[in-house]
Amino acid sequence: MTAALEVQVAGICQLTPVVREFTLVPVDGILPSFSCGSHVQVHIEAGGRTLRNAYSLLGDPADRDHYRIAVRLQEASRGGSRFMHEQLSVGDRLRLSPPANLFAPHSRARHHVLIAGGIGITPFLSYIAELQAKGASFELHYAYRAGLTDAYLASLRQRLGERLHGYDSLQGQRLDMGRLLARQKLGTHAYVCGPQSLLDCVREQAAMLGWPQSSLHWEAFAAPEPGAAFSVTLTSNGRQIDVPADSSLLETLEAHDVELPNLCRGGVCGQCATGYSSGEVEHRDSYLAPAERATTLMPCVSRGRCGSALTLNL
Amino acid sequence: MPVTLKPVETYRDDFTFRNSAEAIARFPFPFPEDSYMYSVNIEPATAGAPGSVFEHWFDIDEHYRSEMAERARVLERDPDRCLVMPHMQQAGWDAVEMLMTHLATDYPEWFELERDGERWLWRNHALDLCQRFTFGDPASLPCEPLEYITRQVQGDFAMLDQRDGNLWMDAGMITCPADWSIKFDAGMSFTQWHSPVPMAHQLGVFDRALKYLMNIQVDQPVRRLNWTLTVNPRLDTSSETFHEWGGERAQVSAENVAQRVHLRVELQFMPRLPRSNALLFGIRTYLISLEELASNPAWACRLHRVLRDLPEAIADYKGMTLYRQTVVDWLRQFDPQARAA
Numbered sequence: 001m002t003a004a005l006e007v008q009v010a011g012i013c014q015l016t017p018v019v020r021e022f023t024l025v026p027v028d029g030i031l032p033s034f035s036c037g038s039h040v041q042v043h044i045e046a047g048g049r050t051l052r053n054a055y056s057l058l059g060d061p062a063d064r065d066h067y068r069i070a071v072r073l074q075e076a077s078r079g080g081s082r083f084m085h086e087q088l089s090v091g092d093r094l095r096l097s098p099p100a101n102l103f104a105p106h107s108r109a110r111h112h113v114l115i116a117g118g119i120g121i122t123p124f125l126s127y128i129a130e131l132q133a134k135g136a137s138f139e140l141h142y143a144y145r146a147g148l149t150d151a152y153l154a155s156l157r158q159r160l161g162e163r164l165h166g167y168d169s170l171q172g173q174r175l176d177m178g179r180l181l182a183r184q185k186l187g188t189h190a191y192v193c194g195p196q197s198l199l200d201c202v203r204e205q206a207a208m209l210g211w212p213q214s215s216l217h218w219e220a221f222a223a224p225e226p227g228a229a230f231s232v233t234l235t236s237n238g239r240q241i242d243v244p245a246d247s248s249l250l251e252t253l254e255a256h257d258v259e260l261p262n263l264c265r266g267g268v269c270g271q272c273a274t275g276y277s278s279g280e281v282e283h284r285d286s287y288l289a290p291a292e293r294a295t296t297l298m299p300c301v302s303r304g305r306c307g308s309a310l311t312l313n314l
Numbered sequence: 315m316p317v318t319l320k321p322v323e324t325y326r327d328d329f330t331f332r333n334s335a336e337a338i339a340r341f342p343f344p345f346p347e348d349s350y351m352y353s354v355n356i357e358p359a360t361a362g363a364p365g366s367v368f369e370h371w372f373d374i375d376e377h378y379r380s381e382m383a384e385r386a387r388v389l390e391r392d393p394d395r396c397l398v399m400p401h402m403q404q405a406g407w408d409a410v411e412m413l414m415t416h417l418a419t420d421y422p423e424w425f426e427l428e429r430d431g432e433r434w435l436w437r438n439h440a441l442d443l444c445q446r447f448t449f450g451d452p453a454s455l456p457c458e459p460l461e462y463i464t465r466q467v468q469g470d471f472a473m474l475d476q477r478d479g480n481l482w483m484d485a486g487m488i489t490c491p492a493d494w495s496i497k498f499d500a501g502m503s504f505t506q507w508h509s510p511v512p513m514a515h516q517l518g519v520f521d522r523a524l525k526y527l528m529n530i531q532v533d534q535p536v537r538r539l540n541w542t543l544t545v546n547p548r549l550d551t552s553s554e555t556f557h558e559w560g561g562e563r564a565q566v567s568a569e570n571v572a573q574r575v576h577l578r579v580e581l582q583f584m585p586r587l588p589r590s591n592a593l594l595f596g597i598r599t600y601l602i603s604l605e606e607l608a609s610n611p612a613w614a615c616r617l618h619r620v621l622r623d624l625p626e627a628i629a630d631y632k633g634m635t636l637y638r639q640t641v642v643d644w645l646r647q648f649d650p651q652a653r654a655a
C-alpha cells in the first residue's frame with residue numbers, strides 16, 4: 001500500500017442543502033495527476049473508528065494544484081458524510097488514498113452518453129473537462145431534484161448548452177431511457193453513475209435493445225449498508241474478530257490491523273476478494289460470479305448472516 | 315555515484331559493444347533457480363540497492379550513448395518503429411513527464427528539467443541537447459512527444475490503452491525487440507500478441523498477468539525479468555530485419571560460441587500513466603556474452619542447467635534450437651556436477 005496523501009481543506013462551498021464541495025490542497029509537495037473518472041478514498045475519523053469513503057475527483061485533470069470532491073449528506077449516514085458536512089472546516093487536514101480509476105472513458109468511443117442521477121454527476125465533471133478539451137462528441141443526461149441534488153446544474157447549463165438534458169423529478173420530468181439508448185449510433189458508449197435504480201434501469205434497457213455489454217459502463221456510489229453483527233475467525237492465527245452492525249467487514253479488519261488491497265470499497269473492483277471456508281454469507285457485491293461465492297466473499301460490502309460465524313482464509 | 319558513460323560502441327556490423335567489469339557485476343541475471351518455466355514473475359518495483367539496475371525507475375548505464383546512437387540509426391532506416399495512434403496522444407505526454415522528471419531527479423549530472431507552468435526547459439548533457447517547449451503542445455517539439463523523449467532513454471517503450479477488460483498495444487517506440495514488431499502487433503490486445511507463446515496459456519499465466527497489470531495504480535509500478543539468447547550483441551532483432559540477423563544463428567560454432575552468443579535479459583517495468591490511465595510498458599534490454607557471463611562461474615553453472623533442461627517448445631519459441639547444444643556443450647565446463655557425471 002502506498003502512503004496516504006496529506007491534504008488540507010482550502011475551501012468549502014455549500015452547493016445545496018445536502019451537497020458540499022471541498023477544495024483540497026497538498027500539505028507539502030504536489031498532488032499526483034489523475035485521469036478523468038478517478039476517485040480518492042477519504043480517511044474519516046468518526047465516532048472512534050476510521051471510515052474510508054470513496055469520492056470522485058471532480059476537477060479538471062489538467063489542474064494540478066488541487067483536488068475537488070463533493071459530498072452528499074446521507075440520511076442513513078454511518079458518520080462519514082455527516083462528519084464531512086458538520087465537522088470539517090477550512091484549514092483542517094485530511095488523509096487520502098491516491099487516485100484510482102475504475103470508471104475511465106472508452107478511448108475508441110465515437111460518442112459518449114453520460115447519464116447522472118443526483119450526486120452521481122461528480123465523475124462526469126472531470127469527464128466533461130477532458131472531453132471538451134479533446135473536442136470529443138458527448139451529451140449529458142442529468143436527473144435531479146431541484147434545489148436539493150442539482151448541485152452543478154447552473155454551471156453545466158452555461159458550459160454545455162444543448163448538450164445538457166436535465167430532468168427534475170419535482171416537475172415530473174422523466175428520462176426515457178429506452179428512447180435515449182435506442183437512438184444512439186454504433187460506436188456510442190454510455191456511462192451511468194447514480195443510485196442503484198438508475199443503474200438497473202440503464203442495464204435493463206440496454207440489454208433489451210441488444211447493446212453490447214462492452215459499450216456500457218457504470219459506477220455505483222454505494223457506501224456499505226449496515227446489517228446485523230457477526231463474527232469472523234482468521235485461519236492463520238485463530239484470532240476471532242467481532243464485526244459490529246454498522247461497520248463493514250473490511251473496515252473492521254483494518255481496525256484490527258489486517259490490511260487488504262482495495263480500491264472501490266463498493267463491491268465492484270474485486271481487489272479485496274477473500275476466501276472463506278465456513279459460515280453463511282450475505283453477498284452484496286457485483287463482482288463475484290455465482291459459483292465463486294461458495295468460497296469467496298467481498299469484505300467491503302458483504303457480511304455474515306445474522307449471528308453467523310465465518311472462517312476467513314486470512 | 316554518478317554514472318560514467320562510455321564512448322559510442324556498435325550493436326551491428328563490427329559489433330564493438332562490450333561490458334565493463336562494473337556492468338557485468340550489475341547485470342540482472344534472471345534465474346532464481348536451476349530450471350526455468352513460465353510463471354507470473356511480476357513484483358512491485360520497489361527501489362533496489364544503490365548502483366543496481368533496480369535502483370531507479372529508468373536505468374541509465376554506461377551504454378547510454380551507444381544505445382541512443384543505435385536507436386537513431388534504426389529510425390533513420392525505418393521511422394515507423396515509433397507509432398502513436400491518435401487516441402494515445404495524451405499518454406505520450408504522460409510519458410514525457412514521467413521520463414523527464416525521473417531522469418532529472420535520478421541523474422542530475424546528466425539531465426535537467428525546469429518547469430514554469432506549462433513552459434518547460436529540458437537539458438540532456440549526455441547528448442548535448444537543450445529544448446524549450448510547451449507541455450501539451452506537440453508543435454513545440456521537433457517530433458512526436460513519445461519519440462522525442464524515447465530517443466533519449468534506453469530501452470523500448472510500449473504504451474498500452476486499457477479498455478474492454480484488456481490492454482491494447484496502441485503506441486510504442488520499439489527499436490530493440492526480441493523477435494517481434496510494433497507494426498505487426500499494433501492494435502492487438504495483450505491476449506492476442508501473446509498467443510504464439512507455448513505452454514504459458516495452459517498454465518493460466520496470461521490471464522493472471524493481465525488482471526495484475528490492469529490493476530496497477532499510479533505510483534505503484536511493477537516489474538519482471540524476461541530472457542532469451544541473441545547471436546552477436548545486436549539490439550535490433552525485430553521481425554523487420556530478420557533477414558539481417560536470422561542467418562547468424564547458423565554461424566555459431568564451438569570456436570566462436572563464447573564471444574558471439576549473448577544472454578539477453580529484459581527488465582520490464584510497468585507504471586500507470588496518471589493523466590491518460592494508459593500503462594507504460596518499458597522493456598530495458600541488457601546483453602552479456604557467454605564469455606563475460608562466465609566471469610561469474612555460478613551464473614555459468616546455472617545457465618548450463620537451465621538451457622540443458624529447457625523444454626523444447628520454449629527453446630524453439632525463443633529461437634535458439636539451432637545452436638542450443640553448442641551453448642550447452644561450452645557451458646558444461648562450469649557445472650561441477652555435469653563434469654563429474
